[in-house]
Structure formats: C-alpha cells, structure tokens
Amino acid sequence: MRTKASLIIILFCFVSLKAQTVKDSSFVFQAEQNPIITYKYTADPAAFVEDDVLWLFTGHDYEGGQKGYKMKDWLVFSTKDMKTWKEHPVPLKITDFKWATSGDAYAGHVMERNGKYYWYISTNWTGIGVAVADRPEGPYKDALGKPLLTNEDCFASTHSWTCIDPAIFIDEDDQAWIFWGNGVCYYAKLKDNMIEIDGEIKKIDFEGFEFTEAPWVHKKDGMYYLTYATGFPEKIAYAMAEDIEGPYEYKGILNEIAGNSNTNHQAIVDFNNDWYFIYHNGGIQTDGSSYSRSVCIEKMKYNPDGTIRPIKMTTKGIYEGE
Ligand code: FUB
Numbered sequence: 001m002r003t004k005a006s007l008i009i010i011l012f013c014f015v016s017l018k019a020q021t022v023k024d025s026s027f028v029f030q031a032e033q034n035p036i037i038t039y040k041y042t043a044d045p046a047a048f049v050e051d052d053v054l055w056l057f058t059g060h061d062y063e064g065g066q067k068g069y070k071m072k073d074w075l076v077f078s079t080k081d082m083k084t085w086k087e088h089p090v091p092l093k094i095t096d097f098k099w100a101t102s103g104d105a106y107a108g109h110v111m112e113r114n115g116k117y118y119w120y121i122s123t124n125w126t127g128i129g130v131a132v133a134d135r136p137e138g139p140y141k142d143a144l145g146k147p148l149l150t151n152e153d154c155f156a157s158t159h160s161w162t163c164i165d166p167a168i169f170i171d172e173d174d175q176a177w178i179f180w181g182n183g184v185c186y187y188a189k190l191k192d193n194m195i196e197i198d199g200e201i202k203k204i205d206f207e208g209f210e211f212t213e214a215p216w217v218h219k220k221d222g223m224y225y226l227t228y229a230t231g232f233p234e235k236i237a238y239a240m241a242e243d244i245e246g247p248y249e250y251k252g253i254l255n256e257i258a259g260n261s262n263t264n265h266q267a268i269v270d271f272n273n274d275w276y277f278i279y280h281n282g283g284i285q286t287d288g289s290s291y292s293r294s295v296c297i298e299k300m301k302y303n304p305d306g307t308i309r310p311i312k313m314t315t316k317g318i319y320e321g322e
Helices: 002-024
Strands: 027-030 041-050 053-061 071-079 084-087 106-113 116-122 128-133 167-170 176-180 186-190 197-203 213-220 223-230 235-241 249-255 267-271 274-281 294-300
Touching: 041 267, 041 274, 041 294, 053 106, 053 267, 106 167, 167 213, 176 213, 213 267, 249 274
Parallel strands: 041 106
Antiparallel strands: 027 084, 041 053, 053 071, 071 084, 106 116, 116 128, 167 176, 176 186, 186 197, 213 223, 223 235, 235 249, 267 274, 274 294
C-alpha cells in the first residue's frame, strides 16, 4: 500500500516537473515596433485566427552575417492583443521530415481542419511536406513520411527550388486548396483529409502576372485575392477574381521592396475587425539582411471598390501612437 502511494507521489512530481519545463520554455515578450521580434531572426510568416487568439508561424533564420538561407526549424507565437506575445517551444524541425535531405526549413503555412492542425512546409529542393498536430502550438509530426508534392508535380518548371511556399485556403463550401511555387504559381484541391491532392494540378496565369514566389489567398466580400512576391528583389503584388480558379485581374503592387531584404513574404489575416499585413524585412540593426530576416506587421485597408490600399512600411507599425 505504502509502495503504491509513493509511486503515485513520484509520478505526480514527475508530471508537475514536466509541465513546469514546458511552461518555462515558452517565452513572453512585448512588441513595441517593427520588427516585432528582436531576440531572434524570423521569416516567412503565416497566420490564422482561432477564437480570440492570433497564431503566427514563422521560419527561423540563422543569426546575422549569413551568405545564404540557413533555416533548420520553424517557430510558433500567439497573441490576444498584438502587444503581448508568447513564443511556444519549437514545434517542428526539418529533421522531423526524414525524407527532406535538403535540410532546409523554407516557408510554410498552418491550417486548422476538424480539430487538427496541418503545417505545410517547404524544403527547398526536396518537396513540400505536411505535419499534423492536435493543437496549434504542436508538437507536429510528419503526416505522410514522404513529400505531399515534389518537383515532378511542378510540370511547367525545371529549376530545383520550384516546389516551395505552400499556401492553404479553405473556401466557404469547405473545399481546401493548396497554392505553391517559385517562378510558376501552381494550385490544386486537397482532399478532406488534408494530406492528399485531389485531382489535377494546374497553374495560374493572367495578363501582367510575374510570379516569383510566396502565394497567399484570402477572400473578402465574395472576392478572391491572390497576393504574391513579384520580381527580385521582391515586391508584393496582388490580383483579384470572382472564382478561386480565376480569371484573375492584376491590381498592382501592394508592398514595395522591404528594407535590407531581397524577399518580403506576406501573410494576410483578419483579426478583431482589422486586417493585418504580416511580412519580413532585414531590419534588425546592425546584422539583419536577406538571410537574417525579421517579421513586421502593418494594418491593411481596403478601398470602397474592394481594391487594397498600398501598404506603408513603418518603424512603429501597428504600435503607432502608443
Ligand atoms: O525563406 C526561404 C525562402 O525565401 C522562402 O521559401 C521564400 O518565400 C523566401 O522568403
């Protein structure tokens, strides 16, 4: 009897210690200006809102002074007011995808469906994978043990880094779509299970479409918006359509070249009745660069006709007036 009681006490201590460790490895900070995170380098933002929480998922650049992308894991942050942020323990690493021999943790996108969270990631030249978790903060596990998409699916491309930058959109009819690509913007339907492509892979094309990478699809008042990186160094452009498959109409540049960074990679999200444009620049002084990037946030406003007003990148960002 005494042995059983001691065992229960030991077990209880072990569980509390574990909970404490998990709790302690979260980190709470206040954002006051752009970049919003200054204690590490963050890139390629993706975000969604669940209940009253905005979840921000990012890539993770190595420290300043790099000569190329060095990214080995992905990060997750949450906030209820855009001021106090919590960084959760590292939820996903490139080594969690055994098949990803490139070792590169490129841009990703997380989407909730039926109480599960799916993290679509790119790996530079070894394809796009998908990991699944029971909570937005993870931990995430490779859902397939192989890529969801590879260069072979990118039928109109020949370069090795074409199969990157997945972006997911679930429409009002519950159909999930995946957009991705570098140089060519591909798209396909996802099956309900979110881990299989459903049907044909197609590509987007329209007049004035110069697509570099980083597609992002959102919908407002019945219109589909496709934002994407154009040129190099990149600006973010956008196009609008009445149907998710187009035809899309080019609407112009939304964000100019982001300070000190060749890439700009946007996420767009509606939170507490405000639209936010989340992107990265190389703005951390003095070591920020194209390879040591930092996430920034600005408000995004629409014109009465549904077009979007160009983003103004500022140091104070959404913290103007505080
Ligand atoms: O972070 C690596 C790559 O740079 C991403 O996949 C692109 O979108 C660009 O931001």
